[in-house]
Amino acid sequence: IKAEQKKILNEATKYINFDFDKATLKPSSFPRLEQMVQIMNEYPDYSLSIAGHTDSKGDDNYNLKLSYDRAASARAYMLSKGIPAERIESRGYGETKPIADNKTPAGQALNRRVDFDPYLTGEANAAETKYGPAPTISELKASGKPVPTRKPVKKAPVKRAAPAKRK
Incomplete structure (x- = not known):
């Protein structure tokens, strides 16, 4: 991958951020993500590691869990843009890599x-080289700690108009 493309991937961290307690991509992230799609299409022998953080x-x-959801x-x-699943790996690091x-x-x-880290398919995963292995959700379950989930939001009861009085 050319130096210019590596710079785009490294700068993506500055432009692909999330709201507090959210894993939804902001619309402002889409132009940078489109650039990454183009890079992945130009370099089919590369894979991409996506590391989520909080x-x-x-x-x-x-x-x-939230960092996994972000990645x-x-x-x-x-x-959704056609990059094959076997070329993209996502992992979460929680709050451990600020x-x-x-x-x-x-x-x-x-x-x-x-964070987006490209690497030649078949070589060591770039994010793992950079940050070390990420804990997995199954490790969370094996630790005996409950895997956090969001509580369902209760909907407010529907207020119905009082029936009309009969005369």
Whole structure:
């Protein structure tokens, strides 16, 4: 991959961020994701590792699950654009790999991100080389700790108009 494309992939971290407690891609992320789709199409012998991250607010296990969901969201976008599933791996690191100080709102916002690391198919996964192995959801389950899930939102009861009085 050319230096220019590597720069685009590295800068994607700055542009593909998430709202607090969300794994939904922001529309502002789509132009950068489109560039990544083009790069993956230009270099069919490369695979892509997507690493999800969170800020430090909240439970560690919940943040790990959320980081997986963020990486999966970016992966789903790439798949929807025709990149083959076997060329994209997603993983989550929770709050363990911050790029900014989690003590400030601006730093927290920067840490709610996904990183994109290309590597030649068949070689070591770039994210694992960079960050080490990511914990898995099955490891969370095996640890005996509950895997965090979001509680269903209760809908407000529908208010019905009182029946008309009969005369």
